[in-house]
Amino acid sequence: MQRYLPTANEVRRDFDAALITIGVLKWMPDLPGLFAQVAGLLKSNGALVIYETHPFLEMVEPRADDPFRLVHSYFQKAPFVETAPIVYDGNYQGEVSPSYWF
Numbered sequence: 494m495q496r497y498l499p500t501a502n503e504v505r506r507d508f509d510a511a512l513i514t515i516g517v518l519k520w521m522p523d524l525p526g527l528f529a530q531v532a533g534l535l536k537s538n539g540a541l542v543i544y545e546t547h548p549f550l551e552m553v554e555p556r557a558d559d560p561f562r563l564v565h566s567y568f569q570k571a572p573f574v575e576t577a578p579i580v581y582d583g584n585y586q587g588e589v590s591p592s593y594w595f
Contacts, residue, residue: 548567
């Protein structure tokens with residue numbers, strides 16, 4: 494089954510709001526370009542809502558015996574590597590291809 498993706502000219506440009514959630518911004522190679530595109534999709538009085546966390550949270554290991562102990566440097570230069578699937582209900586079903594983030 495082939496998916497149809499609309500071209501930029503076919504996308505409505507009168508949205509009331511846009512939402513960016515946790516983890517999206519770190520994958521964007523061109524933040525000014527992203528925000529310019531989002532602005533072009535919103536009505537003149539539209540709103541962009543960003544729900545993001547502070548990188549300080551990457552310093553802890555939530556699944557560790559002591560989840561409040563700082564285990565990673567705030568200034569870590571090597572990427573974080575995750576081999577567990579990204580799930581939102583805590584139900585991990587095995588390993589997947591690794592993902593990397595800074």
